[in-house]
Amino acid sequence: MKDIISRYIKHDAKGEFCLSGETQVIKDGFELMSGAVMNADGYIFLLDGERRVVSGYDAAEGILMENIAGAALDLHPDDSKAQQTIELYGEDGQAAETRLYFYKPGKSDGLDKEYYLGTVLLKDCSESFAFDTLARIFGGMIKYWENTRKYGDEYNFLLRCLDAVDEGISVVDEAGRLVFVNNSCCRIIDIPREELIGKRIDILSRTKPLLTEVLKGGKSIIDVEYFLNVRNKMVHLINSGYPVFDENGGIKGAIDIFRGIERSTKLASTIAGYQASFKFSDIVGQSSIIKEKIRLAKIFAASSENILIQGESGTGKELFAQSIHNHSHRRSEPFIAINCANFPNELIDSELFGYEEGAFTGAQKGGRQGKFELANGGTIFLDEIGEMQLHLQAKLLRVVETKSITRIGGNRPINVDVRIIAATNRDLEDMVNSGKFRKDLYYRLRVHYIGIPSLKERKEDILVLAEHFVKKLNRKMQKNVKGIEAEAKEILINHDWPGNLRELENTIASALFICEGDYITKQHLKMESMVGMDDSAIMNKSLLKRVNRQMVLDALKHTRGNKKKAAELLGVSRPTIYRILKG
Incomplete structure (x- = not known):
């Protein structure tokens, strides 16, 4: 039976199912097939133009456990599949419709099964046999077609996903022949897909391809810098190659994922x-x-x-x-x-x-x-x-x-x-x-x-900068100093600032740190004038008494333990920081 039916059903160039030969062939041959149909193992029915079962065959009635002659097949109201129509095209150009039906037994014997039936409407057939139903064979073909279409859609979606990524992807078989490349691969190496598929990678490139080593060693090679010489053009890449194994552990191929060095460099720079x-x-x-x-x-x-x-x-x-x-x-x-x-x-x-x-x-x-x-x-x-x-x-x-x-x-x-x-x-x-x-x-x-002018060449900017640093460092130190007193401003304007902006910012930071009031005063600025003195000179200054252990600890907290930055913040030398912490 299977061989007979296969003569009349085939795929067209688009992968669709079509009827082979004249529809009359199937009509005329139906009587010759009846013997085989009668003994077939499956749901096989002959229906009239109103979808009523004309005769039920032995195997079908045995499975359904009832005489279904005269029963009507209806579209199942609750299943969207039952409303699906598939067009088939024969070689004679005549169209046929294939519809999906469900049959539910009517006996009250506790059966609650619904049977999936595929039917094909043959055009130009007699009215009494408008539907020829080969439920198991043809219905199975429809199910196969549905699955093929489903997997085909999933496969095409997967290919579109691979083409969407920016990294180049190439796949080779165990012989090193390219079986797949995505769009980015073609773009990066500047060769169209049709000129790559089927080519051996060791012949395509003048330099030893990464996947050749992966196939030979059976181990992944990850994130290596690589120069690919293709058609006398050197392509600078970052590559990762991975072996692909079969169920027995044998190498079936390898996959290469790569990107141009420029993109990798930009990514590394960002990180x-x-x-x-x-x-x-x-x-x-x-x-x-x-x-x-x-x-x-x-x-x-x-x-x-x-x-x-x-x-x-x-x-x-x-x-x-x-x-x-x-x-x-x-x-x-x-x-x-x-x-x-x-x-x-x-x-x-x-x-x-x-x-x-x-x-x-x-x-x-x-x-x-x-x-x-x-x-x-x-x-x-x-x-x-x-x-x-x-x-x-x-x-x-x-x-x-x-x-x-x-x-x-x-x-x-x-x-x-x-x-x-x-x-x-x-x-x-x-x-x-x-x-x-x-x-x-x-x-x-x-x-x-x-x-770039020095700070002493732009004295009119000193106070503007000082106020800017107060606002900036207030946020950093979680302080709320409102500004700088007039006498302190005078000191700032008259200072030479050999260290320029950096010195001014450090001076404000130091003053802000020890300021407990609303404004920085001239007393708060004296510490910066001692920067550069040795420890003995500083130790003789009463101001050092104000730099207590807690202030040093607070400064270290602000600088995340960096003693050099803490010393700059307090306006003292680093050895002084160590001395205060020890004492």
Whole structure:
């Protein structure tokens, strides 16, 4: 029976069920099939045009336990499936309808079953046999079709999900042939899907593919930096490869998940906090000189040229650098700051340019990206550029000229798109004249120049800044100081402020910390005048008596245990902090 029916039912090009041959063939052959139908193991009925059972066959009536001849099959009112209609198309172009019905036995013998029946309406058949029902065989086919469609929908949905992710995904079989790639994979390596499927990855790439190692070793390789050479194009990736096993533990293939190095670098920069937080609105001042510097900086921010910022220590050079970055088109990209004076000569090289695995003893496995790679697409702030040694200046010059870096221990250039903002408190022009700074690098960095004025050059901003620091530090210290008394203001205006903004902020912080009234007085400012004195000089001052153990403990609480910052907050030296804690 199965073989006979299979001759007349097949799939079309779209995967739909269709009737093979003329519908008349099925009609004429029905009588020849009746013997097989009579003995078939399943629900098989012949219905008339009104869906009444014309005859019930042995197996069907045995299962239903009743004579169903003359019974009517109705659409089940409570089941949405019963209302479903599926169109079938025969080779003759005639359409047929397949409907789903339910039959419920009518005997009162306790049976509470409903039988699922699939029927097909054959066009142009005689009125007495408008419905030919092969309930089990054809109904099963409909159920199979429904399941196939369901799983097909789920499969297509899964593919759409994989295409929606930003990471590249590729899957290979045990022979290393690509069986699946998502849209991001094609975008990242710039090859269309049809040119990838079926290709062996070891032939496709000139470099050894990661999945080749995964297939060979049967172990996952996670988050490794990788260079893929496809069609003479080098693609810089972060890869993870995972083996896929069958039920017996044999390797059936592998899956590769990767992203471009630029996205990984941006993500790492975000996690590491490599973002600029200050904007031009954070630069406090009403003097014409500071307003002019802000105006120039905003103009320079619109370009991608390098900028040199020069000014005394504590004038806010990084504040300007961050503001420029946040005002530029690179604002959503990393901002990475590095102080060139904070690293010994043997470390600053690897810090800036990175290194390959095995470049030196203790080198991190897999190598490490340098600050220029991390800043790719954004801005790198080189503070105290005047402290950079000449051999590093030569390397930096090559980066500026070629827009690429080469890691220590490597020979492969890595392209970087980075804007450099350099800052110094030294006179670089004098250093150039004395041979301590490369002239060519100096002019490469000084495309735009901003000279930040010292605090003594903008005295009209001192009180504005002082009041700003009172408000800012009130929140930080959970204080409620209302302002600064007139005599204290006079002291602030007349001070030279060699430490500039940093010194002023520390002075206000120290005064605010010991102030127990509503206003900072001149007595509160005396502590800052002692900064830089040795302990013996400070110990002779009666003011030290006011710095008690509890104040030190409070300062440590505010600075989260940082004794250096606590000392700055109190306006005393760090050894004094230790002495008070001991005593």
